[in-house]
Amino acid sequence: MVTTTSQHISQQFENELQDIRSRVLAMGGLVEQQVHNAMEALIKGDADIAREVIAYDDEVNSLEVSIDEECIQIIALRQPTAGDLRLVSGILKTITDLERIGDESVRIARMALNLSEKDRPKHNYRELQAMGNHVRGMLRDALDAFARFDVDMALRVAKEDREVDAEYEAILRQLMTYMMEDTRAVTRVIDMMWSARSLERIGDHANNICEHIIYLVEGKDVRHLSIEKAEQVIKGQLIE
Amino acid sequence: MVTTTSQHISQQFENELQDIRSRVLAMGGLVEQQVHNAMEALIKGDADIAREVIAYDDEVNSLEVSIDEECIQIIALRQPTAGDLRLVSGILKTITDLERIGDESVRIARMALNLSEKDRPKHNYRELQAMGNHVRGMLRDALDAFARFDVDMALRVAKEDREVDAEYEAILRQLMTYMMEDTRAVTRVIDMMWSARSLERIGDHANNICEHIIYLVEGKDVRHLSIEKAEQVIKGQLIE
Numbered sequence: 019m020v021t022t023t024s025q026h027i028s029q030q031f032e033n034e035l036q037d038i039r040s041r042v043l044a045m046g047g048l049v050e051q052q053v054h055n056a057m058e059a060l061i062k063g064d065a066d067i068a069r070e071v072i073a074y075d076d077e078v079n080s081l082e083v084s085i086d087e088e089c090i091q092i093i094a095l096r097q098p099t100a101g102d103l104r105l106v107s108g109i110l111k112t113i114t115d116l117e118r119i120g121d122e123s124v125r126i127a128r129m130a131l132n133l134s135e136k137d138r139p140k141h142n143y144r145e146l147q148a149m150g151n152h153v154r155g156m157l158r159d160a161l162d163a164f165a166r167f168d169v170d171m172a173l174r175v176a177k178e179d180r181e182v183d184a185e186y187e188a189i190l191r192q193l194m195t196y197m198m199e200d201t202r203a204v205t206r207v208i209d210m211m212w213s214a215r216s217l218e219r220i221g222d223h224a225n226n227i228c229e230h231i232i233y234l235v236e237g238k239d240v241r242h243l244s245i246e247k248a249e250q251v252i253k254g255q256l257i258e
Numbered sequence: 259m260v261t262t263t264s265q266h267i268s269q270q271f272e273n274e275l276q277d278i279r280s281r282v283l284a285m286g287g288l289v290e291q292q293v294h295n296a297m298e299a300l301i302k303g304d305a306d307i308a309r310e311v312i313a314y315d316d317e318v319n320s321l322e323v324s325i326d327e328e329c330i331q332i333i334a335l336r337q338p339t340a341g342d343l344r345l346v347s348g349i350l351k352t353i354t355d356l357e358r359i360g361d362e363s364v365r366i367a368r369m370a371l372n373l374s375e376k377d378r379p380k381h382n383y384r385e386l387q388a389m390g391n392h393v394r395g396m397l398r399d400a401l402d403a404f405a406r407f408d409v410d411m412a413l414r415v416a417k418e419d420r421e422v423d424a425e426y427e428a429i430l431r432q433l434m435t436y437m438m439e440d441t442r443a444v445t446r447v448i449d450m451m452w453s454a455r456s457l458e459r460i461g462d463h464a465n466n467i468c469e470h471i472i473y474l475v476e477g478k479d480v481r482h483l484s485i486e487k488a489e490q491v492i493k494g495q496l497i498e
Contacts, residue, residue, distance in 0.1 A: 079482040087479070090347050097337040107330050107350075114354060194444055201438045208434065208451070215455075239327070242319040 031096050035105060038088055039165075042109055042116075045081040046161040049116045052078065052123035053157060053220060057150040059130035060213060061143055068134065071127035078120035082113050101237075108234030112164065115223040115230070119157065122216040122223075129209040129216075136206050145192065146213055149185045153217045156182065156224040163228060167235050169252065172228035177245050182221035189214045271336050275345060278328055279405075282349055282356075285321040286401040289356045292318065292363035293397060293460060297390040299370035300453060301383055308374065311367035318360035322353050341477075348474030352404065355463040355470070359397065362456040362463075369449040369456075376446050385432065386453055389425045393457045396422065396464040403468060407475050409492065412468035417485050422461035429454045 052071055059068035089106050092098065098106055156178050163171040190211065197207045229241050232252065240248035292311055299308035329346050332338065338346055396418050403411040430451065437447045469481050472492065480488035 076482075083479055083481065090343060093333055093347075094339050094343050099334050103330065103334050107333075110347075110350065111354075114351075194448065197437070198441045198444050201441055204434055204438050211448070239323055241323065242316075 031092075031098075031102075034088075034092055034096070035102065038085065038092070038106075038109060041081070041085050041088070042112060043161060043165055045078065045085065045113060045116050046157075046164070048074075048078060048081065049119050049123070050154065050157055050161065052120055053126075053150070053154050056123040056126035056130065057147065057154070059127055060133065060150075061147050063130070063134040063138055065131055065134040068127040068130040071130075072124055075120055075124045078117060082117040085113050086110065104234045104237055108230045111230045112227050115226045119220050119223045122220050125216045126213050129213045132209050133206060139196075139203075139206070143210065145185075145189045146210060146217070149182065149189060149214065149217050152178070152182055152185065153221045153224070156221055157227075160224045160227040160231075163231050167231065169232055169235050172231040173245065173249060173252070176225050176228040176248070179221050179225040180245075182218060186214055186218040186221075271332075271338075271342075274328075274332055274336070275342065278325065278332070278346075278349060281321070281325050281328070282352060283401060283405055285318065285325065285353060285356050286397075286404070288314075288321065289318060289359050289363070290394065290397055290401065292360055293366075293390070293394050296363040296366035296370065297387065297394070299367055300373065300390075301387050303370070303374040303378055305371055305374040308367040308370040312364055312371075315360055315364045318357060322357040325353050326350065341474075344474045344477055348470045351470045352467050355466045359460050359463045362460050365456045366453050369453045372449050373446060379436075379443075379446070383450065385425075385429045386450060386457070389422065389429060389454065389457050392418070392422055392425065393461045393464070396461055397467075400464045400467040400471075403471050407471065409472055409475050412471040413485065413489060413492070416465050416468040416488070419461050419465040420485075422458060426454055426458040426461075 052074060055067050055074075056071045058064065059071060089110050092106055093103070096102075156175050159171060159175045162168070163175060193207050193211050193214070197204055226241070229239075229248075232238060232240050232248065236252055238251050240251055243251065292314060295307050296311045298304065299311060329350050332346055333343070336342075396415050399411060399415045402408070403415060433447050433451050433454070437444055466481070469488075472478060472480050472488065476492055478491050480491055483491065
């Protein structure tokens with residue numbers, strides 16, 4: 019009888035963890051869509067899409083609050099240990115990063131609103147578009163790595179953050195040149211700079227999510243380590 | 259005998275919670291110092307102080323990782339419920355914000371390094387200095403509110419974030435004017451803009467910390483609510 023009850027509870031607990039993972043992935047999907055729409059609003063100068071992104075942020079925020087509450091409830095009621103506890107605490111961190119990616123999408127949407135009223139430059143934000151695609155790819159792959167608890171994939175995504183940083187630096191240099199060539203373009207170029215900065219931050223958050231995946235799967239905290247050191251820590255554990 | 263053991267455990271647990279709270283305050287003190295030094299480096303154009311801030315970030319990061327581990331250990335071993343669980347989970351969130359304030363200080367220090375090699379403007383970053391003082395005051399008060407679990411003080415600090423946002427907007431407008439008046443100043447002014455943005459973010463994080471305090475004291479999640487709504491939620495609970 020005792021065994022049956024505890025099996026029952028353990029099955030319920032498994033279901034709860036599964037449910038939370040699905041909800042994190044649903045939140046991730048929504049946030050990815052927000053990044054996509056914010057970039058579309060920016061590139062096409064579409065104020066309607068921009069306003070939609072801003073309005074949808076409430077949805078992202080309530081998802082964070084409700085998953086957060088669910089995690090705290092699970093810790094309180096199920097008192098998970100070891101791997102399960104790492105999973106729940108890794109999820110708590112992951113949704114913070116997802117929520118902040120949502121915030122950055124709103125910032126880009128606000129810039130898109132500003133820019134929709136101004137003349138469009140000939141290059142039509144080509145570099146921002148390329149950086150946006152890159153960052154969205156990182157986010158999608160980070161969510162895939164989360165879905166499959168795939169540490170190798172998480173490490174690959176984390177490596178890409180450097181390329182995004184390099185792209186960002188190149189865009190900044192170019193924008194400063196535009197600004198010096200034509201002072202009438204200053205406000206427009208500043209809006210583009212803020213957008214580039216938001217994309218760079220989204221890359222950082224995707225990178226953080228990958229670190230959380232490594233932590234929850236391997237039990238190693240690789241935040242604040244270089245990718246090379248993170249790889250060594252993980253390989254070291256595999257040999258042990 | 260059983261009572262003695264459980265009293266003993268409960269006393270130990272109390273001590274652990276007390277220890278974590280002191281460590282959070284120590285981390286807060288260090289982060290406050292980092293903001294102070296970063297601003298000093300910026301205003302005085304002192305590259306040495308700037309490099310010190312950048313070097314000290316490791317200290318902030320390891321404090322975050324170790325307090326984080328301590329919290330997870332406490333949840334796993336002590337299985338706290340209700341108020342204690344809220345305290346631990348509120349601390350987990352608070353140290354994330356403190357660590358990010360540390361990151362923003364490093365960003366300001368990097369700008370200070372850039373600016374230390376350039377001519378200093380006549381106004382000597384007066385507006386940035388005022389905004390920096392304001393934001394540091396918010397952070398100090400947020401840490402005081404944390405030390406005393408003072409919800410009223412937390413609400414007062416959260417209200418100030420709006421003033422900081424208004425200061426930030428005014429600084430941006432002024433910086434754009436400088437830029438349009440003198441294109442040779444573009445790179446310097448951009449560095450000032452990034453610094454202002456970092457200060458604005460530090461204000462946001464101080465605001466987040468206040469929301470965590472309200473959550474851990476009152477058990478109400480007031481994130482993503484306006485100050486007015488947050489006050490209503492808290493007062494509503496007091497009347498109930």
